Amino acid sequence: MKFIKTVSLAIVGTALAIGGAAAQGKTVKIATEGAYAPWNFTGAGGKLEGFEIDLANDLCARMKIKCEMVAQDWDGIIPALNAKKYDAIMAGMSITDERKKVIDFSVSYANSPxxxxxxxxxxxxxxxxxxxxxxxxxxxxxxxxxxxxxxxxxxxxxxxxxxxxxxxxxxxxxxxxxxxxxxxxxxxxxxxxxxxxxxxxxxxxxxxxxxxxxxxxxxxxxxxxxxxxxxxxGNGVGVGVRKGDVELKKGFDEAIRAAVADGTITKLSKKWFKIDIAPRS
Structure with missing residues (x-):
């Protein structure tokens, strides 16, 4: 059984009202698989690394919230979100109609064939x-x-x-x-x-x-x-959130659009994949 590992991301400023957890000053937990390199993987000393770890760090800084990444086995990642074990998913998860029946997604932050x-x-x-x-x-x-x-x-x-x-x-x-x-x-x-x-x-x-x-x-x-x-x-990769968590989704949407517009996602994708997988309008 895989042990759950956590790694704190940047803590930037005071939490703003972008979601239920953030509005109350609580930590927003983001789940990732930790076994899907180079999107996300567990590196030396059990530290989570990869494209999505760097991107989550950047998005949380833009949203001015405190975030924590947690590792979660892929096959239980959506049920655990809906069971409120964490608040969001960033795990190379494609936005599909089937998944949208049970969770909501942010706008896409990557698209790869x-x-x-x-x-x-x-x-x-x-x-x-x-x-x-x-x-x-x-x-x-x-x-x-x-x-x-x-x-x-x-x-x-x-x-x-x-x-x-x-x-x-x-x-x-x-x-x-x-x-x-x-x-x-x-x-x-x-x-x-x-x-x-x-x-x-x-x-x-x-x-x-x-x-x-x-x-x-x-x-x-x-x-x-x-x-x-x-x-x-699917239609690209996005942040998965629980249905009804409108403010958190809105916060991720705005942060992702800004990261696309200023070239941050292009820079991170070239760092980790050697190609640009930033979504195109």
């Missing part, structure tokens, strides 16, 4: 659509045609995905019956199985794959396949 991670020596390294990008919102027919084009090379293969994610749902919808889709608790676990040869490919967010490729043990691996966004993959 998915991709496949495979060994360079694998036949899958020549997957059709590599280098091409499609949106299931604005290019649905072309996107689904690109997805169909990869099915023949995936036939009989085993794809690793993190359970309870948009990637697991995507794989189930488009590749069930073509490939064996294997779910894992964390992205680290499916990366390890890929390296050990127990699966043929990983389907994940491209930024997570970029983080994996920076590890020396993955120097002989490559990201392939068409880059797909939109549709069931």
């Amino acid at each position: 998915n991709g496949f991670l495979v060994a360079k020596s694998s036949p899958l390294a020549k997957m059709p659509g590599t280098g091409e990008a499609f949106s299931l919102n604005s290019q649905k027919e072309a996107a689904e045609k690109a997805i169909d084009a990869v099915k023949p090379v995936l036939k009989g293969k085993t794809i690793g995905v993190q359970g309870s994610t948009i990637h697991a749902a995507f794989a189930d919808k488009y590749f069930k019956g073509t490939a064996d889709v294997r779910e894992y608790k964390t992205t680290e676990q499916h990366d390890l199985d890929l390296a050990a040869g127990r699966i043929d490919a990983v389907l994940a967010d491209s930024t997570a794959i970029i983080g994996t490729l920076e590890k020396p043990e993955f120097k002989d691996y490559v990201m392939v396949g068409p880059s797909i966004t939109g549709g069931m993959l």
Whole structure:
């Protein structure tokens, strides 16, 4: 069982009335997974690090509130929010219609497509659509045609995905019956199985794959396949809050828009991902 680790973020000024907890001068707790590098991960000494830790620090400073990050296993992260164990979620969570049935989201603070991670020596390294990008919102027919084009090379293969994610749902919808889709608790676990040869490919967010490729043990691996966004993959990544927590959502919305406008999110995304995943208007 994973132990809960916490790390305090910057304490800036007096708490303003941006949400129930903040209005009462209480600490706003933000949950993250702590196992989804480089978005969020547990570094040396149990300290939470990554893009979302830096961004949360920045947003809390703009909102002039005291925030605390807490680590929470992914598969229980939404139920624990609704059980009021913390006030918000920043964990690479895509904004989807299904999730919006049970929680609310801030405006998006990042947007990144998915991709496949495979060994360079694998036949899958020549997957059709590599280098091409499609949106299931604005290019649905072309996107689904690109997805169909990869099915023949995936036939009989085993794809690793993190359970309870948009990637697991995507794989189930488009590749069930073509490939064996294997779910894992964390992205680290499916990366390890890929390296050990127990699966043929990983389907994940491209930024997570970029983080994996920076590890020396993955120097002989490559990201392939068409880059797909939109549709069931959501409309970017946002801060999750409980339904009805209007003021806290408003505070995050305003802080995120400011961080996009002044280039802070672009700067942080290039630091952690080497690409700009700031949302576009």
